[in-house]
Amino acid sequence: MSQKGCLYVVATPIGNLEDITIRALRILKEVEVVACEDTRQTIKLLNYYGLKKTLISYFHPRENQKVPEIISILKRGQNVALVSDAGTPGISDPGYPLIREAIKEGISVIPIPGPSSLTAALSAAGLPTYRFLFVGFPPVKKGSLKNFLSRLSEEEGTLIFFLPIRKINDFIDIATSIFGPRQVVIAREITKLHEEFIRGTLTDILNQLPEERRKGEATILIEGKKIFRKNT
Numbered sequence: 001m002s003q004k005g006c007l008y009v010v011a012t013p014i015g016n017l018e019d020i021t022i023r024a025l026r027i028l029k030e031v032e033v034v035a036c037e038d039t040r041q042t043i044k045l046l047n048y049y050g051l052k053k054t055l056i057s058y059f060h061p062r063e064n065q066k067v068p069e070i071i072s073i074l075k076r077g078q079n080v081a082l083v084s085d086a087g088t089p090g091i092s093d094p095g096y097p098l099i100r101e102a103i104k105e106g107i108s109v110i111p112i113p114g115p116s117s118l119t120a121a122l123s124a125a126g127l128p129t130y131r132f133l134f135v136g137f138p139p140v141k142k143g144s145l146k147n148f149l150s151r152l153s154e155e156e157g158t159l160i161f162f163l164p165i166r167k168i169n170d171f172i173d174i175a176t177s178i179f180g181p182r183q184v185v186i187a188r189e190i191t192k193l194h195e196e197f198i199r200g201t202l203t204d205i206l207n208q209l210p211e212e213r214r215k216g217e218a219t220i221l222i223e224g225k226k227i228f229r230k231n232t
Contacts, residue, residue: 005032005079007070007102009095011088011114015191017048024112025049032078035070037094041085058082063097070098074107081112088116092136092162118160121187121219124197128223131157138163142170149178154225161220168214169206176202179222188218 008027013019028034028051035058036042046053058066074080082089082098089095102109118134133155139145152159163171165188175184184205186198198208202222 003077004107005074005077006108006110007074007099008079008081008110008112009089009099010081010083010112011116012045012083012086013191014086014115014117014120015189017045019115019191021114024114027112028053028081030079031081033073033080035080035082035098037084042083058094058098060094063094067098067101071101071105074102075105088114091116091118117190117219120190121221122158122160125185125187125221126199127158127183127185127221129158132160133157134160136162138171140167142174145171146174149175153178156224158224159222162217163220164217165214168209172202172206175222183223185221186218187221188216
């Protein structure tokens with residue numbers, strides 16, 4: 001019986017194509033197949049480094065349809081690199097169903113760590129880092145969003161969200177009604193030419209973000225609830 005291949009979970013740049021590890025480049029060079037969120041995005045990275053690979057499109061919400069094909073490749077003894085459009089696969093990006101199935105099948109899953117907008121934004125935001133809660137993309141509908149944020153109102157750690165900028169007005173309005181004037185940071189275009197960290201309070205942050213800059217996606221960080229304790 002042939003030995004099974006390995007599934008490598010490879011972090012790729014979130015903007016600047018130079019933000020990739022030497023190990024990640026070696027793995028991308030050595031594997032037989034790259035499973036990617038969008039072939040058009042991944043090909044830009046591969047071309048930049050002169051790599052030619054067989055690509056399989058693996059994207060949400062049709063992840064489960066591709067899992068059997070990729071697992072079959074791994075069972076034949078070929079190695080597969082799983083990448084997303086940017087950052088670390090599985091972190092609010094496609095990856096979890098494939099990784100879960102690979103583990104069930106006894107296939108080695110090996111992380112190749114690197115860029116993540118989550119940790120990049122947190123590291124430079126200036127908010128507390130000793131405790132944080134990553135909650136990914138919040139609900140779109142206003143009622144669901146209000147309930148979602150209400151459940152987070154007692155959290156002491158820094159709250160981290162991914163958000164399409166076009167949704168920022170509703171998000172900030174509802175967040176302000178629940179959290180009050182807490183400190184907030186909007187991190188956008190991280191590692192790119194127009195990288196920007198906008199800092200302020202929930203009550204005034206939108207004044208610092210003109211309409212012409214409300215494009216793409218951003219990482220939003222909100223300080224947690226301050227708990228005052230008496231010294232004992």
